[in-house]
Amino acid sequence: MVVALVFLVVGLMQLSDLYWLRHRGEVVTARVVSVEVHPKGRDTIKVTYVPRGGQAVAAKTSNYHHAEVGKTIEIRYDREKPDRMQAADWTLSYTFTLLMYGGAGALVVLFALLDVRFNITSRLRGIVIRPLGGRSS
Numbered sequence: 001m002v003v004a005l006v007f008l009v010v011g012l013m014q015l016s017d018l019y020w021l022r023h024r025g026e027v028v029t030a031r032v033v034s035v036e037v038h039p040k041g042r043d044t045i046k047v048t049y050v051p052r053g054g055q056a057v058a059a060k061t062s063n064y065h066h067a068e069v070g071k072t073i074e075i076r077y078d079r080e081k082p083d084r085m086q087a088a089d090w091t092l093s094y095t096f097t098l099l100m101y102g103g104a105g106a107l108v109v110l111f112a113l114l115d116v117r118f119n120i121t122s123r124l125r126g127i128v129i130r131p132l133g134g135r136s137s
Contacts, residue, residue: 004108011101017084018094025076026052027088032067033058049075051082059083063090 030049037043042062050056057077064087067073074088115121 004105007105030075
């Protein structure tokens, strides 16, 4: 159940970011400073930009389609919290966030309820996996 709560909290944080970017977001040009490649996940870019009437901001996001170091891209930032941003060509849809975090949380809750009813995890503890073609010790 703790895992489901974590999915709920992270999902609500993501929805909050989307909401504020949708309602207070302004589009400006940003320069791509770096691209961090993550072999097992989404790459992250670091950009610098100047919000309207403010000082330069450096921020990171994995919400972008294409970016090259040294090039400029359009980003959408929250004018109340200028470091909250994402690429302007990234979708502002709630659907993916709701499906991703809500669906994962619901699956965790479903598994927990099934485990309570059918005691699945204690049955799995007795399973021993042996290597193929080898002798067990």
